[in-house]
Amino acid sequence: MTGLLLKNVSKVxxxxxxEVKAMDNVSLSIEQGEFVAIIGPSGSGKSTLLSIAGALLHASTGEVIINGTDIASLSEKQLSNVRLKEIGFILQTSNLIPYLTVLDQLLVVKRMTGSVSVADKSFARELLTELGLGAKLNNYPSQLSGGERQRTAIARAFMNNSSIILADEPTASLDSNRAHEVVQLISKEVKARDKAAIMVTHDERMLGYCDRIYRMEDGLLKHVENHQASV
Structure with a gap:
């Protein structure tokens, strides 16, 4: 099933x-369980694509379909609801809340949509344990390594059981070993939980974890055939 579909999307x-075209008639379809990478130089339109896919920015023309719904016709309140419930974001830095424990970083996501149930707490612990943070549940961000903070951010992105995961340069602040660890974990969770995921990255060493690779340049998106990427 298609989780995310962009049809002839342009942004001017x-x-x-x-008039400057940041995106020029871009079409992209991502199935549930697929992990897609987008590479390209700075200013090529990658961040614009991610912002439009994440319901943060309106397309000038074209359709953005999330789980069968074209979000172009939604109100701002409805778009906010889509971002909260349908999309998990992983950013360049973990952006954790300094005064919350690792477990509470995830539970605060559920509090934004209502109350926190026993099942929510169990799911949060499950996610964190899967990502190697089972012994860190009561730690604060200042007590974590860079890799542990980013793993917490990955778990947070999956906490609402969002159907789409968008990762913007998730390894930018990590050394090579931690970078491989983080992208491998994202790929594993995308497959295990049947999500549709996009990763924007400059780090081509990470591409071996992805199912498909696209290059963006001057607002145009092209599929990269037979890209040689080592893991």
Whole structure:
């Protein structure tokens, strides 16, 4: 089943009297259980694509379909609900809340959508244990390594059982060993939990964990055939 579908999406910005196309007629389909990478130079449109896929930015033209719903027609309140319930974000830095424990970093996500149940607490512990953080549940971010903080952020992205995972340069602040560990864990969770996932990255060493690879340049998206990436 298709989790995320972009159909002929363009994004145009005005700079003075000129129009700049950050995205130019981009189409992309990602099935549940697929982990797709997007590479390309700075300013190529990668962040714009991720923002549109994440319901953070409106497309100028085209359709953005999440679980069968074209989000272009939704109100701001409805879009906020889509971001909260349907999309898990993993950013360049973990962006953890300093005064919350590792377990509470996940539970606060559930509090945003209502109350926290016993099942929610159990699921949070399950996620954190799967990601090697079972012994760190009561630790604060300042007590974690960089890799542990990013793993906590991965668990948080999966906490609402979102159908789509969007990772923006998730290894930017990590050394090579931690970077491989983090992307491998994202890939594993995407497969195990049947999510549709996009990773924007400059680090081509991570591409071996992905099912498909696309290159974005000058707002155009092209599938990369037979990319040689080592894991």
């Amino acid at each position: 910005y005005k700079e003075g009297n000129e």
